[in-house]
Amino acid sequence: MDVSAVLEAPAKPDNGARPGGTGLFRAFWRWHFYASFLVIPVLLILAATGLIYLFRFQIEPVLHADVMKVDQPAGLVAQPYETQLDEVRQAFPDATVVSMTEPSAPDRSTVFSVDTAAGPRDVFVDPYEGKVLGSLNPDTTLSGAAILLHGELMAGRWGDYVIEIAACWAIVMALTGYYLFIRGRVARARRRAAGAAGAVLRSRHGRTGAVLGLGLLFLIVSGLPWTGVWGAKTQELATHQGTSFWGEDPGALSNPTSTLDESLPHSHSVPWGLGKTEVPRSNPADGKRSVATVDTAIEVGQRNGLRRPMTIALPADDEGVFSAIGYAFNDPGKERTLHVDRYGGRVVSTYGYSDYPALAKVVAQGIALHEGRRLGTLNLWLTTIFCLGVIFMCVTGPLMWWRRRPKNKSLGAPRGRLPLRATPALAVLVTALAIVLPLFGLTLAAVLLLDQLLLRRVPRLRTWFNTAN
Structure with missing residues (x-):
């Protein structure tokens, strides 16, 4: 790949480049071409798994109707949640029940998330x-597998790195794609008029990309806070500036033992801004005469205006609390969590969207749009x-x-060089991307070294990659 040629003289302009110009068209086409080798497989996986995730609430009840759907008998009211909890503990005596989610409709079942020796289960x-x-194992359902693929390609930290690298290069592909679309419009029209082979497909590809490009850039930016390098480093910088991607519950300062997302590792029910909230503690010696239950937490949440269906994180030990999470699927602005003392049922602390730092509010709204839920049905279908x-x-x-x-069985890559010496603004843009997106900078440096140390020195490779001299 002749990416190292970014510091060389411009190539002969072609296919839309002005005579005697900088040759940016072919250079950008070459970058667009090579970026696609990494970006396309990852984007294809993300788009397919994203579709499954979007329609998980429609797909899973069809696939697992025997456990997710129920018939409502005439005149019969729902059993107390504590009674349902006892049934779960009897059925899974060696498991730890970590949370309970209310039925989302009259014909849906109550869901208890439990940790067993064999792994997580949704009961x-x-x-x-x-x-x-x-x-069911929530990670092996269709939507659960889609979530794991979408987040880390089922490859843990290395999968997360691959997705982040692909996201960085997708930015390059989108920017170069816009340049190709604008500068190549006359040539494409001429090819269509002449009935050239593939002209219609190329035009459709360009027009679709022009419409999707801005959306792609938004999804990349809104998804980056999840990543292990950019997200972690940017959160660190934000913390040094006195802000955060996350909300930090001021009522969670009494000897915390875990964060809220750790206490609900498989539910996907914790609002983004509350995911790192430290869980406060109950005092076993205080008010032990009255022990709260799951139903108490639901009642307290309802009395304090939490939206239903609620998710209740159960206390892990005698000092734990019930964490009642209000339903805020379509509107992060309604995100609110109450920590309820298990002795006496008093509210230990309340924390919600209005308490988030400004940056956490922006990220929460961006993620809701990213997941297709912020604007209801419109967001879903768009x-x-x-x-x-x-x-x-x-x-x-x-x-x-x-x-x-x-x-001739060569790769067929476009032949061109980025004339950074002749276009300082472009050099600044590439440098800025490499600094702001560390994995882009590292992979770019790796490609430059590969080109200089191997591809240019082996004649067959130089020919196959169509490397300019």
Whole structure:
């Protein structure tokens, strides 16, 4: 890959570049081409798993109707949640129940998340008869697997790195794509008018990319706070500036033992801004005459205006608290959590969106848009169309290359160099991207070294990669 040629003289302009100009068209086409090798496979996975995640509430009840759906008997009211909890503990005597989520509709079951020796389970209970219907491993359901693929490619930290690298290069691909779309519009129109092979597909690819590009950039930026390098380092910088991606509950200062997202590791129910909130403690010696229950936590949450269906994180020990999380799926502004003392049922602390730092509010809103839930049905369908558009781009890009691939079995990469010496603004942009996106900078440096130390020195590789002299 002739990426190291960014410091060389400009190549001969072609296909939209002005005579005697900088040759940016072919140079950008070359970068767009090579970036796609890394970006397309990852984007295809993210778009497909994103579609599954978007429709998880429609898909999973169909796939697992035997445990997720119930019939509401006439005249029968739901059993107390504490009774349902007892049934779960009897069915899983060696497991630890970590949370309970209320039924989302009259025909849905109550969900208890438990930790067992074999791993996490979601246990489903008929709220009317109070019996356990069955259990599922939340990470092996279709939507659970999609979440793991979407977040880390099921490869842990290394998968997270791959996604972050692909996201960084997707920015390069989007920016170069816009340049190609604008500068190549005359050539594309001429090819369409002449009936050239592949001209219609190239035009559709360009127009779709022009529409999706800004959305892609938004999704990349809104997804970066999840990443292990950019997200972690940016959070560290934000902390030094007195702000944070996360909210920090001031009522969680009494000997905390874990954070809220650690106490609910598999539920995906913790609002983003509260995910790192430290959990406060109860005092076993204080008010032990009255012991609160799950139903107490629901009652306290309802009395304090939490939206339903609520998720209740159960206390892990005698000093633990009930953490009541209000429903705020469509509106992060409604995110609110109450920590309820298990002795006497008093509210130990309340923390919500209004208490977040300004940066955490922005991130929470961005993530809601990213997940297709901020604007209700409109957001859902726009994100669906976007994912389908990304899949179209991931298919048509390789197809265009396959149709125009050379017969000499070379890679068929566009031939061009980025003339950074002649365009200082472009040099500043590339340098800024490398600094702001560390993994982009590292991979760019690796490509430069590979090009200088290997590709340019082996004639066959130089020919196959179509490297300019």
